[in-house]
Amino acid sequence: MNSKSGRRSFLKNxxxxxxxxxxxxxTARAAGPQxxxxxxxxxxxAARPLTEKEKLDRIASNTWPIRYIFKSxxxxxxxxxxxxxxxxxxxxxxxxxxxxxKERFPGVYRMDLFSGLFGDVxxxxxxxxxxxxxxxxxxxxxxxxxxxxSGKKWLEKLANTMVETGTKCHHISNNAPRxxxxxxxxxxxxxxxxxxxxxxxxxxxxxxxxxxxxGGPRIAPxxxxxxxxxxxxxxxxxxxxxxxxxxxxxxxxxxxxxVKVTLENHWGLTANPMNIRIIVxxxxxxxxxxxxxxxxxxxxxxxxxALQDLAPYAHTNVHAKYWNRWKNPDVQRNVRIMxxxxxxxxxxxxxxxxxxDGVEGAQYLYKExxxxx
Numbered sequence: 145m146n147s148k149s150g151r152r153s154f155l156k157n158x159x160x161x162x163x164x165x166x167x168x169x170x171t172a173r174a175a176g177p178q179x180x181x182x183x184x185x186x187x188x189x190a191a192r193p194l195t196e197k198e199k200l201d202r203i204a205s206n207t208w209p210i211r212y213i214f215k216s217x218x219x220x221x222x223x224x225x226x227x228x229x230x231x232x233x234x235x236x237x238x239x240x241x242x243x244x245x246k247e248r249f250p251g252v253y254r255m256d257l258f259s260g261l262f263g264d265v266x267x268x269x270x271x272x273x274x275x276x277x278x279x280x281x282x283x284x285x286x287x288x289x290x291x292x293x294s295g296k297k298w299l300e301k302l303a304n305t306m307v308e309t310g311t312k313c314h315h316i317s318n319n320a321p322r323x324x325x326x327x328x329x330x331x332x333x334x335x336x337x338x339x340x341x342x343x344x345x346x347x348x349x350x351x352x353x354x355x356x357x358x359g360g361p362r363i364a365p366x367x368x369x370x371x372x373x374x375x376x377x378x379x380x381x382x383x384x385x386x387x388x389x390x391x392x393x394x395x396x397x398x399x400x401x402x403v404k405v406t407l408e409n410h411w412g413l414t415a416n417p418m419n420i421r422i423i424v425x426x427x428x429x430x431x432x433x434x435x436x437x438x439x440x441x442x443x444x445x446x447x448x449x450a451l452q453d454l455a456p457y458a459h460t461n462v463h464a465k466y467w468n469r470w471k472n473p474d475v476q477r478n479v480r481i482m483x484x485x486x487x488x489x490x491x492x493x494x495x496x497x498x499x500x501d502g503v504e505g506a507q508y509l510y511k512e513x514x515x516x517x
Contacts (some may be wrong), residue, residue, distance in 0.1 A: 202509065239302060243309055255314060
């Protein structure tokens with residue numbers, strides 16, 4: 145896989161040519177150094193049905209839908225949703241989440257952790273101030289710094305808690321690294337350095353992968369009309385070039401520490417699944433792949449077709465999501481799309497919004513994914 149043609153051949157075959165590996169019991173996924181002794185994961189393509197334990201091995205809890213009950217540095221006390229959920233479930237921190245996972249999702253021991261919930265909110269020494277611009281207005285945020293001395297100690301405490309509870313950090317859904325495709329070289333460099341610090345922190349927790357957003361404009365540039373020829377989109381191509389170079393560097397670093405970097409279908413460049421494919425193929429590394437989300441699409445026709453397109457590029461983590469943004473966010477259909485592409489990774493339960501609260505929604509997803517498996 146050192147050559148670009150070899151990597152592309154691997155990607156092409158990832159969703160179609162793994163039958164032999166499945167019947168031999170191999171993990172049949174994009175392997176890196178951290179996979180030298182892979183955990184046994186069974187697959188839907190096996191000759192026999194999965195046992196209940198084997199199904200549960202394919203599921204991860206997720207902090208995102210449950211974020212409202214986390215103790216936070218941000219002032220959210222006035223939020224009715226926050227008050228209702230804390231009254232119903234109590235208040236927790238990330239150090240409580242492993243036990244919460246075992247209690248609320250029986251048999252599940254893997255976790256997908258959101259970066260914004262890391263750290264001891266009472267200890268300022270493990271946070272760094274960052275300024276972000278939202279719709280033309282600057283906002284100051286205090287984000288966890290995994291490279292700080294106190295931050296490292298907190299990560300060690302979380303790692304010990306996972307050992308004690310028999311849980312594992314599988315994936316980190318990370319919003320901290322920004323500006324990865326930015327035209328401003330200094331901002332892009334700063335975003336890459338933040339990502340590297342988090343990759344070090346992810347390695348401390350034993351995470352297999354970490355999402356990094358592409359950054360750049362929230363809505364990708366549109367083509368420019370040319371009366372004499374086809375429309376052209378040089379602006380988009382430049383952002384893609386920058387994103388590819390950034391992910392090459394992050395994937396190289398991830399390879400050294402044993403953590404993959406992934407692209408999720410979010411805003412900007414990654415709203416279009418073709419752009420994710422382009423980035424992953426051009427980066428050409430087993431430490432860079434897609435981590436699709438079932439519902440983060442711009443229109444309903446992408447809901448299933450785009451997931452099918454990205455499935456061969458995902459090997460480690462996807463977000464099994466329900467979101468009433470769409471009329472029929474068919475969870476089981478989406479799980480089957482991934483399984484039909486011989487996806488061998490984990491389904492993280494990321495409920496967004498709908499008829500239930502965050503905990504109930506995640507528990508609904510738990511049942512849906514189990515049923516599809």
